[in-house]
Amino acid sequence: MEIAPTDAELVVRIGSGGDREAEAELYRRMAPRVRLYGLRHLRDAAAAEDLLQEAMLTTLVALRKGRLREPEKLASFVLGTCRLMVWGERRGASRKEMLLEEFGADLPAASAPPTPLLDGERLLQCLRNLKERERSVVVMTFYDERSGSDVAGFLGVSEANVRVIRHRAIQRLRECLGVEA
Amino acid sequence: MSCRSPIDAARLADYWIFAANGPDEDAIEEHLFACDECGTRLREVIALADAVRRVAREGSLRMIVGDAFLRRVAQDGLRVREYASAPGDSVQCTVTADDDLLVSRLAADLSGAARVDLSLCDERGVEQQRLEDIPVRAGAAEVALQESITRAKSMPSETMIMRLVAFDDAGRERALGEYTFHHTRSMP
Numbered sequence: 537m538e539i540a541p542t543d544a545e546l547v548v549r550i551g552s553g554g555d556r557e558a559e560a561e562l563y564r565r566m567a568p569r570v571r572l573y574g575l576r577h578l579r580d581a582a583a584a585e586d587l588l589q590e591a592m593l594t595t596l597v598a599l600r601k602g603r604l605r606e607p608e609k610l611a612s613f614v615l616g617t618c619r620l621m622v623w624g625e626r627r628g629a630s631r632k633e634m635l636l637e638e639f640g641a642d643l644p645a646a647s648a649p650p651t652p653l654l655d656g657e658r659l660l661q662c663l664r665n666l667k668e669r670e671r672s673v674v675v676m677t678f679y680d681e682r683s684g685s686d687v688a689g690f691l692g693v694s695e696a697n698v699r700v701i702r703h704r705a706i707q708r709l710r711e712c713l714g715v716e717a
Numbered sequence: 718m719s720c721r722s723p724i725d726a727a728r729l730a731d732y733w734i735f736a737a738n739g740p741d742e743d744a745i746e747e748h749l750f751a752c753d754e755c756g757t758r759l760r761e762v763i764a765l766a767d768a769v770r771r772v773a774r775e776g777s778l779r780m781i782v783g784d785a786f787l788r789r790v791a792q793d794g795l796r797v798r799e800y801a802s803a804p805g806d807s808v809q810c811t812v813t814a815d816d817d818l819l820v821s822r823l824a825a826d827l828s829g830a831a832r833v834d835l836s837l838c839d840e841r842g843v844e845q846q847r848l849e850d851i852p853v854r855a856g857a858a859e860v861a862l863q864e865s866i867t868r869a870k871s872m873p874s875e876t877m878i879m880r881l882v883a884f885d886d887a888g889r890e891r892a893l894g895e896y897t898f899h900h901t902r903s904m905p
Contacts, residue, residue, distance in 0.1 A: 568753065
């Protein structure tokens with residue numbers, strides 16, 4: 537069985553120059569994580585793809601130039617890069633275009649991990665099986681994206697209670713859908 | 718490699734909806750950047766959230782809703798057919814092909830109720846289903862019930878009676894109101 541290189545080994549190999557296999561492995565490993573981060577913070581698949589491209593290019597450039605002094609902290613470095621990019625409200629198109637022009641061809645094609653498919657009819661049945669308050673919390677949370685205090689006001693309970701109801705409802709839904717809780 | 722400290726789906730859902738506090742959010746993000754197993758679980762939570770959103774937009778769920786929900790569906794361009802009813806009222810109602818959601822607003826004095834049930838009865842008043850312990854906001858003057866629009870579009874002309882029942886802290890039952898809806902089928 538082939539053992540995957542550690543993060544630190546990847547950093548060292550990329551820093552030594554010209555190791556395309558290590559760069560491809562870096563991308564395979566980190567791209568899905570960056571994409572998830574982007575989806576969560578930007579709430580938009582296209583924006584998440586933009587973040588993915590820019591964050592991976594920035595990481596690649598940094599590693600090629602040997603700028604990551606603690607190779608074992610690769611994941612923290614990529615996360616920090618993502619945070620800076622999201623918090624900084626973009627760094628402007630010029631830097632991105634410069635990176636893309638210089639290194640864009642080096643990026644492997646982005647392949648998204650498969651999105652789990654849910655049976656809509658089964659979910660409907662599972663939602664019907666929930667208690668009234670659980671159903672309201674789940675719908676308000678995921679459809680309406682209401683804050684805990686809004687949901688608490690609607691239900692006439694505390695925010696802590698909303699959290700308990702939400703957790704229980706999600707667990708029951710996942711069990712009903714046949715996904716491990 | 719198996720994750721040694723997996724993050725459960727409920728906590729990941731908190732993270733997804735921005736309900737995790739700062740330190741917990743940071744810890745979850747750091748974990749997700751080192752653990753694909755939990756990343757997969759987060760993708761499942763996101764898929765669940767997307768599917769719930771789709772189901773809610775289809776209007777197929779019978780559930781108690783609030784004004785915030787109704788404002789949101791209006792923003793989404795969905796057409797809501799609403800019927801308002803006071804205790805003792807009898808309402809003529811229908812749905813058309815253009816309607817996306819169906820909501821009944823039941824006026825009631827909810828003060829002092831520790832728990833409220835909504836009883837759904839046939840035209841003879843025989844209970845067919847009871848929605849127990851429905852969410853009601855303190856001080857609210859009505860309950861808004863979303864009926865399944867898919868069911869309403871396919872059902873024949875018929876009469877349905879709804880009853881709101883309150884329970885106080887001692888478990889004593891009190892009728893809040895009875896509402897009669899005469900549904901006329903308008904779709905072929």
